[in-house]
Amino acid sequence: MSRASRLLDLLQLLRRHRAPVAGPELARALGISLRTLYRDVATLRAQGADISGDPGLGYVLRPGFTLPPLNLSEDEIEALVLGARWVAARGDARLGAAAEDAVAKVRAVLPEALRESVDAVTLTVPGVQAAMTVVDVAGIRAAIRKEHKIAIAYRDERGALTRRTVWPLLIGFFERVMVLAAWCELRRDYRGFRVDRIAECEVTATRYPRQRKVMVAEWREKQHVVAAARN
Missing domain, CATH: 1.10.12 (Lyase 2-enoyl-coa Hydratase; Chain  A, domain 2)
Incomplete structure (x- = not known):
């Protein structure tokens, strides 16, 4: 592997992590010595990469560094x-x-x-007849990014309509439906809402009081517990 390729691989490896990564872990992933890793980090810093950290503390790449022209396989x-x-x-x-x-x-x-x-890509995706949605999904995605509450009118599987205020966290894409993962103020718990069953949706100007990333971690942990219980 050329040094230029190795430096690009190091950048890509750092981009996958938001938290600092230990030097030995980076060196093992790249198949190089720790001493070589330190030299490569110094080279990237000299070229403008904002890499924070030091030996023994780990390294993290701050946003803003632009890669050279794309060289994809x-x-x-x-x-x-x-x-x-x-x-x-x-x-x-x-x-x-x-x-x-x-x-x-x-x-x-x-x-x-x-x-x-x-x-000429050799892979394809089969067409599907997805469930029709009546609300603006792009608006829900924007609310997720801004961490804003949304007010919805939701129909359950029996057609009963309830009005709720929820804190949107994620949208899961399944074969035919999209499911919104959110904290529901009515149920005071995490819930999943099929987007095609949301009859009305209004994005509010109110931010929910907790950090989305923390709530997503809690929601994922709950999914793991439920899955383990079923097994």
């Missing part, structure tokens, strides 16, 4: 295009358009030899 191109096609087939209209735009941008900056790989 054919496998990476296929993974990106496949993911974009999946989103386009199952996401809301705005998200689907964003997926197509993202692929177009990637294609535009690829070396000419790799551009054909985008069009």
Whole structure:
């Protein structure tokens, strides 16, 4: 492996982690010595990468450093295009358009030899008849990013309508439906709401009082406990 490739691999490895990563862990992942890792970190810093940390404390890459022109492998191109096609087939209209735009941008900056790989990708996503939604899913996604409460009118499987204020956390995409994971003020607990059963939705100007990332961690832990109990 060339040194340039190794430096790019180190950047990609750091980008996968939000918390500091120990030097020995990075060195093992890259198959290099700890001494070489320290030299590579110093080189990237000299080139403008904002890498915080020191030996014994771990390293983290701060946002803002721009990679050189894209140099993707054919496998990476296929993974990106496949993911974009999946989103386009199952996401809301705005998200689907964003997926197509993202692929177009990637294609535009690829070396000419790799551009054909985008069009000739060997993987595909089967079409599905997704459940129809009547609310603006893009608005729900915006509320999640801003950590704002939403007021919804929700129909259960029997058609009974309830009005609730929920704290939206995540949208899960399944084969035919989308499910909103949220804290429900009515039930005072985490709940899942099928988006196609939300009859009305209003994004409020009120932020919910807890950090979303903390609540997502709690929600994931609850899912693990429920899954373990079923097994």
